[in-house]
Amino acid sequence: MxxxxxxxxxxxxxxxxxxxxxxxxxxxxxxxxxxxxxxxxxxxxxxxxxxxxxxxxxxxxxxxxxxxxxxxxxxxxxxxxxxxxFTVQAVQQDEGGQVWAAYAVEVAEGAPRLLVDDEDWSVEYANEFEPDRGSMDFTDGTHELWVTWSSTWDLELILNDRRDVAVDEETVTVAGQEGTLLTYPDDEYAVIWQHGDNVVEALTLGGVEESTYRDLIASIHTVDVDTWLSALPQDVxxxxxxxxxxxxxxxxxxxxxxxxxxxxxxxxxxxxxxxxxxxxxxxxxxxxxxxxxxxxxxxxxxxxxxxxxxxxxxxxxxxxxxxxxxxxxxxxxxxxxxxxxxxxxxxxxxxxxxxxxxxxxxx
Structure with missing residues (x-):
């Protein structure tokens, strides 16, 4: 291991x-x-x-x-x-762009619709999407960032759980919101924040330099439904x-x-x-x-x-x-x-x- x-x-x-x-x-x-x-x-x-x-x-x-x-x-x-x-495939395409399946739109509207604004990073996996929760794995081919969210989570409960093993924490801004940056052993980091109705966690999977992670968090932003759905993997x-x-x-x-x-x-x-x-x-x-x-x-x-x-x-x-x-x-x-x-x-x-x-x- x-x-x-x-x-x-x-x-x-x-x-x-x-x-x-x-x-x-x-x-x-x-x-x-x-x-x-x-x-x-x-x-x-x-x-x-x-x-x-x-x-x-x-x-x-x-x-x-x-x-x-x-x-x-x-x-x-x-x-x-x-x-x-869930399917991210478009049901049709016209001059106005993609027309998505109704359930896909419902999920997208409930999600925080977060993407990483860095051409080296893309969505590798999309998992367990429902209107009230979901997760995505971003990668640059070497590092991974797991972003997961749910409208049923309690922010303080999540934070208290993660604090049990964190070695440091500070307040940061992510996607225009105030979040808590937690530092774990082994060069692991997580930011947890309230984003509308959802609690979101952005967690590294694999060691990454702190400066790289901070740049990555700073690049997270919210997009519209079409942009978000278009960024998801197509092998669903x-x-x-x-x-x-x-x-x-x-x-x-x-x-x-x-x-x-x-x-x-x-x-x-x-x-x-x-x-x-x-x-x-x-x-x-x-x-x-x-x-x-x-x-x-x-x-x-x-x-x-x-x-x-x-x-x-x-x-x-x-x-x-x-x-x-x-x-x-x-x-x-x-x-x-x-x-x-x-x-x-x-x-x-x-x-x-x-x-x-x-x-x-x-x-």
Whole structure:
């Protein structure tokens, strides 16, 4: 794990149950996430369908985009719910410019519509857009800036959470608003501010020089609906195509009996969907391996190990980026040696106790 990710884990892991409830949407969802981790894949759908446990919309630091990071949404990792996917494609084009789909305009009107005014920076990812929340990842090819917002967040609650691990803070101006600049260890920075109805956080992902970050924050500005929508990635999966894309990605991926992968709510690009599918399939088979081992069902253990052993050859691997050797070493530990990386001892994730292997493969 690199220094940047270590910093991310430290900050994320220190949230209390109360803060998780506020950041991810509801106490019910926080409870649901913890229960998902202790539930076999075959029973996840039954758990989610329990009255009163439907997950609330969520975003925030517990919702880091699932690509290239282990800090993946637990609700996504356990296939909780599906909703119509956002599309940034224009429905037509005329002399007056783009005419956007009605839902895209609704989302844009509710968003702070922030862009970086620097030709070296562009939007790399757009994730989980809803009318009341969303996130975008800007990059210059070397550094990353994760901007996330929600109209349901409480500014002081967010600030108090981040202050727990910050080493310094000061007041700055960002997009014409007063914000709080927090300095973390490992050359990480964040600015948090109230922007209309939304609370916004602009967080570095990876070490960056302080002067570079300050210049970047100074370049953030608000744009109109058309400009903002035009800047978003264009590989968002259309709602009508979602099932077809999932079927394509899962064509050569076996899943445990009774287990289904459903698309995450909000905006999702094909790139993100690829990573979700690959990660979730691996998590499902490791979960099945653990269940079978506990039950003494050697035949089921062998089936799960065989499925995991074939993961390298899944077609989605051609589209997965930055898969490190540690990941495959952990898979091989199960397949070749029958040893479960992370073990069965309980560890703390947030304020929730989970088994060590779940952190390795599912979180």
């Amino acid at each position: 690199n220094d940047s990710m270590d910093a991310q884990v430290r900050r994320t892991a220190r949230m209390s149950d109360e803060r998780i409830a506020a950041l991810v949407g509801s106490t019910a969802e926080a409870d649901l996430m913890g229960r998902i981790l202790a539930t076999s894949p075959a029973n996840v759908r039954e758990l989610v369908d329990e009255p009163g446990l439907a997950p609330a919309p969520s975003s925030g630091r517990g919702r880091l985009r699932p690509t290239r990071r282990r800090l993946v949404s637990l609700a996504v990792a356990a296939s909780v719910g599906a909703a119509a996917l 999966v259309r709602p009508a195509d979602t099932q077809a894309v999932l079927a394509e990605l899962l064509a050569d991926i076996p899943l445990p009996d009774g287990y289904e992968i459903t698309p995450p709510a909000g905006a999702v690009t094909r790139h993100q969907l690829v990573h979700n599918v690959e990660r979730e399939a691996v998590c499902a088979w490791v979960t099945e391996w653990v269940r079978a081992a506990d039950a003494g069902d050697q035949a089921a253990v062998d089936v799960a190990a065989t499925a995991l052993g074939g993961a390298r050859d899944w077609a989605v691997q051609d589209e997965v980026e930055h898969r490190d050797e540690e990941f495959w070493a952990n898979i091989d530990s199960i397949v070749d040696d029958g040893v479960l990386p992370g073990g069965r001892e309980l560890v703390i994730s947030g304020d929730t106790e989970v088994e060590g292997w779940q952190v390795v493969f599912c979180v």
